[in-house]
Amino acid sequence: MHAGRSVEGMGCSTVGVVVLVTGVARHLGARFAAEVRRRPGVDRVVGVDVQPPGLPVEEPDGPAAPYTFHQLDLRRPVLSRVLAEYQVDTVVHLSVSATGLGSTNRSAVKESNVIGTMQLLGACQKAPGVRRLVVKSTTGVYGSAPRDPAVFSERIQPKDPPGGGFAKDAAEVEGYVRGFARRRPDVAVTVLRFANILGPSADTPLGEYFSLPVLPTVLGYDPRLQFVHEDDAVAVLCRAADEPLPGTVNTGTFNVAGEGVLLLSQCARRLGRPTLPVLLPAVSWMAVLARQTRLVDVSPEQLRLLTHGRVVDTTRLRETFGYRPAFSTPEAFADFAASRGPGLLPPERLAAVTDRLSALLGPDGPAAVPDAVPNRPRRPRS
Amino acid sequence: MSAAAENVPGEAKVIPIESAPSWNSPDGPGLADRLAGAVGGALSGQLGPAATRMFGKGWEGRATERLAFLRRRLTGDYEVDEFGFDRELTEEVVLSLLRPLAEKYFRIDVQGIEHIPAEGGALIVANHSGTLPLDALMTQVVVHDHHPHRRHLRMLAADLVFVLPGVNELARKSGHTLACNEDAQALLERGEVVGVWPEGFKGIGKPFSERYKLQRFGRGGFVASALRAKVPIVPCSIVGAEETYPMIGNVKTLARLLGLPYVPVTPTFPWLGPLGMLPLPTKWTIRFGEPIATDGYPAEAADDPMLVFDLADEVRETIQHTLYHLLVQRRSVFF
Known part of the structure; x- marks a missing residue:
């Protein structure tokens, strides 16, 4: 539904590209596979995942057929066959994820992330046709700690790297990818560190958190958060999977996040959801309880994010x-907020109360006040 | 200010958001209507003239401004920068709360504010003292209030600040960040005025007997940051903060237990309980010295340890001499 807006910079220089996408059963993977299939020059898209895509990929107007799907477990060395069969030249690895498909068992998720990547890289190393590798990572590799710089650029080594969970998986995956890049210097390798992806239909753990009627927060902390819209995530992946545009470089490591920062308190107010500040130990305890009752999946690293926050520098994304x-x-968050129902304290209603009060103060007061309050940008600039 | 104003046609347009649900619930007037009606009725009655008598003329205008501020805060309609600096909150709340302390309590005499550039980055380096970082907060107030361009001082704070709940939130919102090279350089390159207290805990937690003796200036990282960003260094000398909480003892065991750098004992704390937390009403002087230019050095100067140490020493000497000079001029600690 947002496809028309997100696709830009469709410059394509190669003909007959075969793209292999891992993790197509998830929302982002499915959207990327559909998007990249529409791009000129892409001959075939092969999607692999452990289970068939939940939502069928529809192609209402495109002449292209949907991608070829292969159900396989990345942890088993069967990918080489697929790579050889379709003569794949671009591999887009999107299956490194915080949550498992179907299983929430942490060790299974870790195995699928890390062992899966190792198998994938091993297969790629043996496949002479592979020319380009794109790996989806997370800004979580920087961790969230009070003793780290406020804004992470790609070069900063965090003092307090993530000690476990998905972020550690991603850090390990990045390590293996660096090793692969050394062994296969002829392959263009791109690592994209995404901030939390939000969108009207993206179902991420943070999205689940923001859907709670009352948001528990950590007392005494107001973390800075950054989001990237899923349209932008798909567009960045498409760019990375393609030849670089003139004057740009699309290999290397890049932080991907929307401009600007929102505080958690700000997010809650814009959503119209009241917050419930809780002492840090009690929050940890609540998170464990919520995990066990399968109410919401709040991982310890997500809890750290919601305590200390994280902001990355996106200069390299924009300039290089x-x-x-x-x-x-803020725009990505507004688009997400618009897709959720109104909270208990809708901002419009609060605004109406204050406006009404200031209207009562009559023409003596600055009459322009209601107009002076800028409309929040709800739509993207372009 | 009359109840008639309640029905001005223009007020319906203040719901600009397409997703806005109808705020008039179908069953009768909503809370907003009832509240507005009640306030309107009261104001058109006897309360209106009474309010004018009480708050003076033009109170409606001020109240409208406060309501607009309240509206922005309640709906989250404000911006913070990447470091979490909330300009509106800082100007409207934090500085307003600190201002009486600076103007009425410490009666700060500000000198040399013209040495802070009107625009572009600058690094203010100051002496640290007084057990609690009141000197840093007061410097923030005077830089904003006395500078013709109302510049905001972005301070580099110890990591303890960002570990403590509550404190970290306030520090980030008032524009401060962790004292590390990356943050310092990022702020300076954005053209911000950055404040640093290089003595750190050695300076602020030194015993009263060593007052106005500058401690070691760390590793001189602040000089390297200024050299890389090519911004001037403005030495700043603060007199009066040393005597706000004269530290005559330090409960080291308790400090270790709490993970704090020191637990002070002053003539009033902890003997008088919470009352002992009250700073002594000393008379302060804050003097900003001649800026030390760094743009004349080559790009690799920041990696030359000798040059960095020399510059750090120069800044330190300047501050120390200015302190002695100001102390000689001072008539009394309290006046």
Whole structure:
């Protein structure tokens, strides 16, 4: 539904590209596979995942057939066959994820992330046809700690790296990818560190948190958060999977986040959801309880994010990679908020109360006040 | 200010958001209507003239401004920068709360504010003292209030600040960040005025007997940051903060237990309980010295340890001499 807006910079220089996408059963993977299939020059898209895609990929107007799906477990060495069979030249690895498909068992998720990547890289190393590798990572590799710099650039080594969970998986995956890049210097390798992806239909753990009627927060902390809209995420992946545009470089490591920062308190107010500040130990305890009752999946690293926050520098994305996200962080959040129902304290209603009060103060007061309050940007600039 | 104003036609347009649900619930007037009606009725009655008598003329205008501020806060309609600096909150709340302390309590005499550039980055380096970082907060107030361009001082704070709940939130919202090279350089390159207290805990937690003796200036990282960003260094000398909480003892065991750098004992704390937390009403002087230019050095100067140490020493000497100079001029600690 947002496809028309997100696809830009469709410059394509190669003909007959075969793209292999892992993790197509998930929302982002499915959207990327559909998007990249529409791009000129892409001959075939092969999607692999452990289970068939939940939502069928529809192609209402495109002449292209949907991608070829292969159900396989990345942890088993069967990918080489697929790579050889379709003569794949671009591999887009999207299956490194915080949550498992179907299983929430942490060790199974870790195995699928890390062992899966190792198998994938091993297969790629043996496949002479592979020319390009794109890996989806997370800004979680920087961790969230009070003793780290406020803004992470790609070069900063965090003092307090993530000690476990998905972020550690991603850090390990990045390590293996660096090793692969050394062994296969002829392959263009791109690592994209995404901030939390939000969108009207993206179902991420943070999205689940923001759907709670009352948001538990950590007392005494107001973390800075950054989001990237899923349209931008798909567009960045498409760019990375393609030849670089003139004057830009699309290999290397890039932070991907919308411009600007929102505080958690700000997010809650814009959503119209009341917050419930809780002492840090009690929050940890609540998170464990919520996990066990399968109410919401709040991982310890997500809890750290919601305590200390994290902001990354996106200068390299804009200047070297040559992509300026269409949605800023507030805009991405607004688009997400619009897709959720109104909270218990809708901002419109609060605004109406104050406006009504100031209207009562009559023409003596600055009459322009209701107009002076800028409308929040709900739509992207472009 | 009359109840008639309640029905001005223009007020319906203040719901600009397409997703806005109808705020008039179908069953009768909503809370907003009832509240507005009640307030309107009261104001058109006897309360209106009474309010004018009480708050003076033009109170409606001020109240409208406060309501607009309240509206922005309640709906989250404000911006913070990447470091979490909330300009509106800082100007409207934090500085307003600190201002009486600076103007009425410490009666700060500000000198040399013209040495802070009107625009572009600058690094203010100051002496640290007084057990609690009141000197840093007061410097923030005077830089904003006395500078013709109302510049905001972005301070580099110890990591303890960002570990403590509550404190970290306030520090980030008032524009401060962790004292590390990356953050310092990022702020300076954005053209911000950055404040640093290089003595750190050695300076602020030194015993009263060593007052106005500058401690070691760390590793001189602040000089390297200024050299890389090519911004001037403005030495700043603060007199009066040393005597706000004269530290005559330090409960080291308790400090270790609490993970704090020191637990002070002053003539009033902890003997008088919470009352002992009250700073002594000393008379302060804050003097900003001649800026030390760094743009004349080559790009690799920041990696030259000798140059960095020399510059750090120069800044330190300047501050120390200015302190002695100001102390000689001072008539009394309290006046």
